[in-house]
Amino acid sequence: MxxxxxxxxxxxxxxxxxxxxxxxxxxxxxxxxxxxxxxxxxxxxxxTWYAAPTDFRRVENTILIQAPASVVWQHITRVPAISTAELAPSLVDKLGFPRPVKATLTYEGVGGVRHATFERGVEFIETVDVWEPQRRLSFSIKPNTATIPPTTFDEHVTIGGRFFDVLHGTYELHAVSPTQTRLVLYSQQRLSTRLNFYAGLWTDYIMGDIQERILTVIRKRCETPAI
Structure with missing residues (x-):
């Protein structure tokens, strides 16, 4: 990088x-x-005499899904296990970032907790703070440091570390027609380095790639007829 x-x-x-x-x-x-x-x-x-500045960045991805908002909503609140075949090859994989695995939800509504799991023991605890069925799902994010091995990330890209953190995530559903939904996923990150102008290019790319892959999985699942 x-x-x-x-x-x-x-x-x-x-x-x-x-x-x-x-x-x-x-x-x-x-x-x-x-x-x-x-x-x-x-x-x-x-x-070393000067503290690293802190920037808050937002990364947004959008995808059009050929399915009604009610179907899309079911696929974003909980995400069953994602197979390797569902994820297209990506430069992010070659950089060593874990692939998304699944997301569970303790209960539906504000205060519910999603556990977003990635490969190699990486898990994020996502507490729901906005629950608007078929319209908006928003949650604060904290890395579960107890499950993340210290060798998973370099210290400069450790999520929740002094250089980088993911703070918040939001899904928004916009009904284009009775059978089409525009799904938006955006997240907020904290970046605290002395090279934020350069590091931000990489964090935006990596977060955008991860979010795009998740949206692609959701779209394929929503558009695949149930057997």
């Missing part, structure tokens, strides 16, 4: 060195090399 930024900054550094060294006699180039080697360590020291 850091590779594109590393290549860009390394190229800038190499260009600056070339411009600087070209104006110096050969005997001074060793000193120039030393300066360029030490500079990042000095910059890193100054960086």
């Amino acid at each position: 850091i590779l594109p930024l590393f290549i860009f900054t390394a190229t800038i550094g190499a260009k600056l060195y070339d411009m600087w060294a070209a104006k110096r006699p050969p005997r001074d180039r060793s000193f120039t090399v030393a300066v360029f080697i030490i500079a990042p360590f000095l910059a890193g020291t100054f960086e």
Whole structure:
């Protein structure tokens, strides 16, 4: 994930060195090399003096489903086990993020708790705070840190860690016709890094990909006739 930024900054550094060294006699180039080697360590020291800013980001995905809102609602409140065949290949998988598995619900209504399970022991506890049947389902999200092994994520992408967290999720159902529903899924995340401008590109992409895959599973299930 850091590779594109590393290549860009390394190229800038190499260009600056070339411009600087070209104006110096050969005997001074060793000193120039030393300066360029030490500079990042000095910059890193100054960086620790400032707290990382916090950004709150929203990622939204939409899908059109050929099914009435009543059918779609049944498929979002609870999500039975998702097979590997239901999930299309994704770059997110290759980056090491667990795939969604299922979502359960303790009871219907505000205060109900959804347990959203992902591979490798990752689980999110989602407490329902808006329950409007066939219209809107919204919930606050907390990672179940007791079930998530410490080796599942790097510390920079650990959900609920000091750098990143997912705070809230919402499904909205919009009836386009008696047999068509537009389903919207959006989430809010907290990002606390000194490179929020760059890290945000990745978190938006990853969250968008995860949400899109979940919506695709829901659409296929809603549009598949019950046997």
